[in-house]
Amino acid sequence: MGLFGKLFGDTLGQVVSETVGKVVKDAMTGQNTSSINQNGQAKPQSGMMDVLSRLQNVVKDVESIGNTQGVAACLARWNTLLPQYPKWDLPAKSMSIERLGDRDGGNFYSLEVEVEHEVEMEQFRNIYCDRLRNAGFHKAGKYPSEDHYYKRILGVVYHVDLEHWHENDTVLNILYRIGEPEGGYDYNPTGKPTWGDVMDTISGNQSNSQSGKSIFDILKGSL
Numbered sequence: 174m175g176l177f178g179k180l181f182g183d184t185l186g187q188v189v190s191e192t193v194g195k196v197v198k199d200a201m202t203g204q205n206t207s208s209i210n211q212n213g214q215a216k217p218q219s220g221m222m223d224v225l226s227r228l229q230n231v232v233k234d235v236e237s238i239g240n241t242q243g244v245a246a247c248l249a250r251w252n253t254l255l256p257q258y259p260k261w262d263l264p265a266k267s268m269s270i271e272r273l274g275d276r277d278g279g280n281f282y283s284l285e286v287e288v289e290h291e292v293e294m295e296q297f298r299n300i301y302c303d304r305l306r307n308a309g310f311h312k313a314g315k316y317p318s319e320d321h322y323y324k325r326i327l328g329v330v331y332h333v334d335l336e337h338w339h340e341n342d343t344v345l346n347i348l349y350r351i352g353e354p355e356g357g358y359d360y361n362p363t364g365k366p367t368w369g370d371v372m373d374t375i376s377g378n379q380s381n382s383q384s385g386k387s388i389f390d391i392l393k394g395s396l
Contacts, residue, residue, distance in 0.1 A: 244268045247284075254282060255349055257324070257331045259304040261286060263297050266343075281350030291342045298338055298345075305333055314354025323358055330358050 247268040251260050254270060261268070267287040272280050288294060302319070310322035310333060320336040334348035354360070 255284075257326055258333060258349055259301070259308045259310075261301070261347075263300060264288065264293070281348060284347045284349065285340060285344055286347075287344050289343070294339065294343075294345060298335065301347075302335070313358050313360065315356025315360045316354070321354060323354060325358055 244265050244267065247270050248260065248262070250270060254272075261284065263286075265286045266289055269285050271283045271285070273283055274280065288297065302322070305322045308324070310324040310331075312318060312321065313323040314321075318336075320334065320338075322333045322335070324331050329351060330353045332350050332352050332354075334350065337346045337348065340346040
């Protein structure tokens with residue numbers, strides 16, 4: 174859990190303890206044990222029912238605090254875990270980043286974001302895809318797809334997988350991993366160099382297939 178988690182947990186525990194104590198004390202002394210009926214008149218309410226109702230509100234408040242802190246903690250860790258990718262800064266009820274094992278022995282990360290309403294899912298997807306494209310990510314490979322975006326940085330291909338976006342009605346999932354698409358990042362059915370090859374050569378990010386060629390060789394091959 175770490176020091177932050179322990180301190181945060183201790184703080185929440187103290188808040189819960191103090192609040193629960195106050196609720197029980199009020200119930201024992203007969204305070205706040207009435208409610209309003211449909212005619213606007215006060216009616217007696219069981220002390221135990223009042224305690225349970227107020228404790229439920231305490232739990233909701235604590236969960237809200239915990240979720241907010243969870244989002245803040247994930248965003249704080251983003252620059253360390255996922256610095257190559259656009260940060261998720263859209264509204265979120267809760268958020269988690271999990272490190273997963275890859276079949277090739279490496280690691281990739283799973284981001285889960287809980288949103289308020291199901292209708293937000295598609296809107297947020299469109300916004301995040303725009304941010305990916307603005308950051309230089311794009312479809313690539315033999316079978317380009319709107320579910321997969323790639324960007325090569327210093328010879329390493331970073332991959333954003335949106336294929337499992339709808340984890341459920343209000344939870345979305347994004348995978349971040351390293352790896353090229355089927356057919357390769359520079360897949361080109363014509364066999365001719367593209368302007369992407371030219372720009373990669375200029376920036377020093379050329380693939381193995383173009384490695385060793387000068388900018389003039391690339392330009393000549395594209396004509």
